[in-house]
Amino acid sequence: MCQFHLTNTLSSIMKILLHIISNSMGLLCVSWGAISKFHALREDRAVLGNFCGRTPLLFATYHNGGTAEYLLDHGANQDKADHDGSSLLHYAAELGNCEMVELLLAKGAYVDPVSAYGTPLHVAAGKGHYGAMKILLDHNADYNKMVNGVTPLIVATDAKSMKCIKLLVKAGANLKEAAAYTTLHAEKVVSDYFLNCIMEDVDANRDVPFYQGPMLKREIVTSGLISRGSNSLKNKDYVVAAKLYSKAMVLDPDDAVLFSDRSLCWLQLGDGKKALLDANRCRKMRPHWPKACHRQGEARMLLKVT
Template identity: 60%
Template sequence: MAPACSQPHVHYNVGGPMLNKVFQAACDGDLPIFKALVVMLDKGRGRPKEAIEALRVEDAGELEGFTALHAAAKGGGLDVCKYLVEELLVDVDVVDKKGRTPLFFAIHSKNVGTAKYLLNHGANQDKVSHDGLSLLHSAALSDNCPMVELLLAKGAYVDPVADCGTPLHFAASEGHYGTMKILLDYNADYNKMVNGETPLIAATCADSKSMECIMLLVKDEPMVKREIRTGGLVSLGMDSLRKKDYRLAAGFFSQALDLDPGDAILLSNRSLCWLQMGAGDKALRDANKCRKIRPDWPISCYRQGAALMLLKDYEGASGRFLDGLKLDPVNAEIEDALREAMKSLKTSRSSKAKQLFGCCREISGRL
């Protein structure tokens, strides 16, 4: 049986013929047909509310316990919603077998008008379904910005906690920038720790991680300073570096450097990121700053040499590696780099000499 009710054309097949007709009319918002069906259900007993409330989906998987008000909310049948809530006085927060209210389905189907109506007529904006998710969680997960804004404007609690975190955790883990911005504008707790993760950590660990979203979470200077003091940004940068996500690592190190531009280690780490991304000029710029701050640190010389190698300045690279080896004579890595630089310099000079010799022969031949 098909449990779908999606815009714009919906067809129900969730039970007997009468149930299907009632739910179809509710979903379509066809009030005359819906009222006529309610009269048929009531059979002249004068209890239409009881008749319609007794009509529920049974054994239909996802829609078990579904009611006519759920169908109207899901399909955007606003006129039917009004009739059920205002005339028949049906419970606006009636739940299905999974604890989902009609408002849940209005939000899920992006029926803003229906959602507003339900909220204006007493629907609980903080209702939690049996899986522990609030309405705001659902809206945030689907990046439904209008619904997120609507729920918060109606007083929904911005930081409800589910097993996987708050709505901000959900939005951050999916890279939903617009939803994150709204949640933060309503003072969502960007330091909220759930299962050992803050929204910032959720954003950096996401498959669809967005640097824009990450920067949104670290834009506040007092927060960034706290992150640095606890090793947060640096730790995240190093973790990204180990995962070879050099672009993300460079972003973290850049944020840290904005607050502490004199940190030679951060400059060295970012220089390495630029180097791995093939940005020789940026790598050299950071390496030069690093050496200026710590002229006696062999690593700063090594970073300079590596950047110059990328830029094919083998003579300059040899000089920097030699400086580093003088500071740390037993450093095998720098020694190997110096040997490679000198080999490249010799090859380069030999190639240039051959090119020059060839040019000279060509010119002599013309003469």
């Protein structure tokens, strides 16, 4: 039986019955009985030790909004996270429980806590919970927050949720990162799905003429690939960076900077031949560019050494 520590200011103590049962999904449910008046219940001290840090408030979040509100009104910690780092807001967002999301935020819950699964916005996007996402965004959730290499827009794209994608695009989510991700990691149908969604939104807002649609798609994807390539290069992940630059070159074969940057990747990977090939192409495009000359020199030096 779990022991609850109550504050010393209790004027009366009534029995609290906590029934823990298992449902068909293997989740734990809580039903409360005989809850009588008392001044304050410090829920955050009443951690169920055998349940991975999950508290009575967390179980109430799943099954009883009234109980959850009562606990919050009497001092429960709205930002309490379990041992996986998932907060109450993560769980409410995962369920698409708009009422609970509203309640937690109204009680001061932090809108962007990060767990192994991302922020609550990531979680809601992955489940396609438009309503929960709308509430989180209305409370200034970070729509460009990257966790584990993905943003909420990327997660929504993986979930193939048109409404959620449009919601994030309208909020101002970064299209480049998502476009690059879908190009690299998703099936072509998903990439087209994402880009078509963007184009529908653009067309609806009449930002560009309809005949420029394919050009805009190309530009978005290319920019996204270059952006992710630059990040990979900065993080010294040269194999991934070279792969990203190669894909960008297919869309934009006349960009000398791409060849210069990929040449640098080959240099760092010890491949002098490929480094020199890219450096030569870069120099041909921009004969008087100092960096192109520098890349050629580095590649030749590497070939001499090896």
